[in-house]
Amino acid sequence: MAGKATTPKFAKITPPSDGTPIRIAGDKRIIPDNPIIPVIEGDGIGPDIMRATRRVVDAAVQKAFGGQKRIVWFDVYAGELALARYDDILPADTIKAVKTYIVALKGPLTTPIGGGFRSLNVTMRQVMNLYACVRPVRYFQGVPAPVKHPERMNVVIFRENTEDVYAGIEWPKGSKEAKTVIKFLETKMKVKVRSDSGIGIKPISVTGTQRLVRKAIRHAIDHGLRSVTLVHKGNIMKYTEGAFRDWGYALAKKEFAAQTVTEAEVTSKYDGQVPAGKIVIKDRIADSMFQQVLLRPDEYDVLATPNLNGDYLSDACAAQVGGLGMAPGANISDHVALFEATHGTAPKYAGLDKVNPGSLILSAVMMLDYLNWGQPARLIEKALEKTIGEKIVTYDLARLMEGAREVSTSCYADRIIQNL
Numbered sequence: 001m002a003g004k005a006t007t008p009k010f011a012k013i014t015p016p017s018d019g020t021p022i023r024i025a026g027d028k029r030i031i032p033d034n035p036i037i038p039v040i041e042g043d044g045i046g047p048d049i050m051r052a053t054r055r056v057v058d059a060a061v062q063k064a065f066g067g068q069k070r071i072v073w074f075d076v077y078a079g080e081l082a083l084a085r086y087d088d089i090l091p092a093d094t095i096k097a098v099k100t101y102i103v104a105l106k107g108p109l110t111t112p113i114g115g116g117f118r119s120l121n122v123t124m125r126q127v128m129n130l131y132a133c134v135r136p137v138r139y140f141q142g143v144p145a146p147v148k149h150p151e152r153m154n155v156v157i158f159r160e161n162t163e164d165v166y167a168g169i170e171w172p173k174g175s176k177e178a179k180t181v182i183k184f185l186e187t188k189m190k191v192k193v194r195s196d197s198g199i200g201i202k203p204i205s206v207t208g209t210q211r212l213v214r215k216a217i218r219h220a221i222d223h224g225l226r227s228v229t230l231v232h233k234g235n236i237m238k239y240t241e242g243a244f245r246d247w248g249y250a251l252a253k254k255e256f257a258a259q260t261v262t263e264a265e266v267t268s269k270y271d272g273q274v275p276a277g278k279i280v281i282k283d284r285i286a287d288s289m290f291q292q293v294l295l296r297p298d299e300y301d302v303l304a305t306p307n308l309n310g311d312y313l314s315d316a317c318a319a320q321v322g323g324l325g326m327a328p329g330a331n332i333s334d335h336v337a338l339f340e341a342t343h344g345t346a347p348k349y350a351g352l353d354k355v356n357p358g359s360l361i362l363s364a365v366m367m368l369d370y371l372n373w374g375q376p377a378r379l380i381e382k383a384l385e386k387t388i389g390e391k392i393v394t395y396d397l398a399r400l401m402e403g404a405r406e407v408s409t410s411c412y413a414d415r416i417i418q419n420l
Contacts, residue, residue: 003047003118007029007319008096008100010093010096010097011091011092011093012085012086012091012093013074013075013076013077013093013097015036015074015097016036016072016073018034018072019032019034019035019036019072019074020032020033020034020035020036020072021035021036021100021101022036022101022102022103022371024034024102024335026240027334029102029335029370029371029375030307031371031372033068033069033070034069034070034071034072035071035072035101035103035371036072036075036101037071037072037074037103037104037105037367038074038075038076038094038097038098038101038104038105039054039073039074039075039076039104039105039106040076040077040078040079040094040104040105040106040107040109041075041081042079042106042108042109042341042345043079043080043081043106043107043108043109043110043345043347044108044110044284044345044346044347044349044350045107045108045345045346045347045349045350045354045355046079046107046108046109046341046345046411047107047350048349048350048351048352048353048354048355048357048410049107049341049356049357049359049360049361049409050105050107050360051409051410051413052128052357052360052409052410052412052413053105053357053360053364053413055413055417056357056364056380056416056417057071057364057368057376057380058070058071058360058382059417060368060376060377060379060380060383061368061373061376061420062232063376063420064140064373064375064376064377064379065375065376066258069373074097074101075089075123076094076097076098076104077093077094078090078091078094078106078109078124079109079110079111079120080110081217082094085128089111089120090120090123090124090127090311095124095127095128095244096343098122098291098336099128099336100339102203102335102336102337103336103337103339103367103371104337104338104339104372105338105339105360105363105367106338106339106340106341106365107340107341107360108340108341108343108344108345109121110179110343110344110345110347117336120367121292121340122166122168124331124338125161125331125338126162128336128338129162129209129333129334129336130161130162130331130332130333130336130337130338131158131160131161131162131212131332131333132158132159132160132161132211132212132215132216132331132332132333133157133158133159133160133161133174133309133310133314133329133330133331134157134158134219134329134330134331134332134366135156135157135159135299135314135317135318135327135328135329135342136155136157136158136283136319136328136366137153137154137155137156137157137314137317137318137321137327138153138154138155139151139152139153139154139320139321139322139386140202140321140322140326140381140384140385140388141389142385142388142389142391143321143322143326143388143397143399144322144397144400144401145320145321145322145327145355146319146320147294147320150320150321150322152263152297152298153293153297153298153317153320153321154297154298154301154390155293155297155300155301155302155303155317156216156219156225156301156302156303156324157302157303157305157310157313157314157317158212158213158215158216158219158302158303158304158305158309158310159212159242159305159306159309159310159311159313159314160204160208160209160212160244160305160306160307161307161331162208162307162312163203163204163205163307164202164203164204164240164304164306164307164308165202165307165396166308166311167199167201167202167203168333169200169201169203170198170199170200170201171198171199171200172198173196173197173198176195177199178197178198178199179195180238181199182195182197182199190330202237202240203240204240204241204243204244204306206243206247208248208361209243209244209247209248209251209306210247210248210251211334212304213230213247213248213252213304214251214255215227215332216228216302216303216304217252217255217256217259217260217279217281219249219302220279220301220302221256221259222280222295225279225301225302226274226279226280226301227281227282227299227300227301227302228252228260228279228280228281228282228301228302228303228304229281229282229283229284229300229302229303229304229307230244230245230248230249230255230282230283230284230305231283231284231286231303231304231306231309231310231313232244232245232279232283232284232286232291232305232306232309233284233285233286233287233309234246234283234285237284240306241286241306241309244306245283247260248281248283248304249281249283252281256279259277259278259279260278260279260280260281261274261275261278261279261280261281262280262281262282263280263281263283272360286309286312286313288303289303289309289313290312290313290316291313293313293316294320294418297317297320314327314329314342315327316343322358322397323393323396324343324359325343325356325358325359325396325397326356326359326362327342327343327359327362328342328360328362328365328366328371329341329342329357329359329363329366330363330370337367337370339363339364339366339367339370340360341359341360342359342363343359353408353409353410354392354394354395354408354409355394355395355396355409356393356395356396356397356409356412357394357409357412357413358384361380361384361416362381362384364380365377365380365381368380376412379388379420380416380420382419383416383417383419383420384416384419386419387412387415387416387419390415390419391403391404391405392404392405392407392412392415393405393406393407393412394406394407394408394409394412410419
C-alpha cells in the first residue's frame with residue numbers, strides 16, 4: 001500500500017496543514033476541494049489589492065459551494081518582502097512552492113536596486129519556464145473607455161514569454177562582448193555593424209513557437225471560439241517572426257487538422273464560408289493588427305504573438321476597455337500557472353487603500369477557471385460589473401465617470417462582496 005504523501009520541506013515557510021496539493025495525472029490537473037494556493041502579496045500597492053482580492057475570492061467560493069470547497073492560501077515571498085525575510089528577492093522557497101502546488105496568485109513586484117535581476121517578473125517566468133503569457137481583454141459595462149464601441153473588444157492574447165528580445169541576450173556599447181560579436185559579424189558573416197552599437201540577439205525557436213500556438217489553439221477549441229490569429233512582423237524579420245508565422249501554421253496543420261482551417265482555404269475551397277465547427281487560423285502583420293484591434297476588434301478571438309509584439313498589443317487592447325486596472329493576466333507552462341496583476345507597484349499609493357484591485361481580482365477569476373471552478377468565477381464577474389454599474393468605484397474610474405462615488409480599495413471589495 002502506498003504511503004501518505006510527505007509534506008515538502010521549506011527553509012523559512014511552512015505549508016498549511018489543512019489543505020491538499022493539486023496533482024498532475026497524465027495531462028490532467030486533479031483539483032481537490034481544498035487546494036493549497038501559494039500567494040505573493042507583492043510590493044507597493046500589492047498588499048492592499050491582495051487583501052481585497054482574497055476577500056472577494058473567499059466570499060465567492062463560499063457562496064458558490066456553501067463551504068464544500070475552499071482555497072487554502074499559502075503566503076510565500078518575492079521582491080521587497082523576500083529581501084527582508086531571506087536577503088534574496090527571489091528565494092528558492094518561493095520557486096519550489098509555486099512548482100509544488102501548481103497554481104499561484106501574485107501581486108505586482110518591483111526589482112529592488114542591487115537585487116541582481118534586470119526584471120524580477122521576467123526572471124520568474126524564465127526560471128519556472130512559464131512560456132505563455134495569457135491576457136484576456138474584454139469590456140465590463142459601465143467602465144469609461146476612449147473608443148465608441150468598447151464592447152466589441154473580447155480577445156485572449158497568448159504571448160510567448162521566454163524568447164525574443166526578452167531573452168535578455170544583449171551587451172552594452174563598447175563592451176568586450178559587443179566588440180566580439182561585431183567583429184564576428186563583420187569577418188565571418190560579412191555584415192557591417194557600426195562600432196558604437198549596443199548588441200542584442202532576438203532568438204525565436206520552433207519549440208517556443210509551437211508550444212505557445214498549441215496552447216492558443218487548444219484554448220480556442222475548449223471555449224468554442226472562431227479564430228486564432230498569428231501576429232508577427234515577418235515581412236521584415238523573416239527568419240524569426242516570419243518563422244513564427246510559418247511554424248504556427250505548420251503546427252495547426254499537423255496537430256489540429258480536424259479542428260482548423262486556414263483563412264486562405266476558406267477563400268479558395270469554401271467560397272468564403274467557414275465550415276461548421278472549424279476554427280480559422282490566420283495571420284496579421286503586427287502594425288496592421290494594431291489598426292485592426294481599433295477598427296474591427298470583433299473579428300478576432302485569440303491572438304498568438306512573439307514576446308515583444310504581445311507586450312505592446314495586450315496593453316493597447318486593455319487601453320480600449322478601461323486600462324491596466326481592468327486587465328488580468330497569467331503566466332503558464334504546461335501546468336504550472338502564476339496569475340498576476342498586469343500593472344506595476346505604484347509605490348506612491350502604497351498603504352493608502354486607494355487603488356483599483358480589478359486587475360488582480362480578474363486574474364483570480366482566471367485562476368478559478370483554471371481550477372474548473374466556474375461558478376465563483378462568474379459570480380465575481382457579475383458582481384464586479386454590477387458594482388461598476390452602480391458607479392461605486394476607486395479613484396481611477398471615478399475621475400472619468402460623471403456622478404461616481406469614489407471609494408477605497410477595501411470598500412470597493414466590500415461592495416463587490418455585497419453584490420455577489
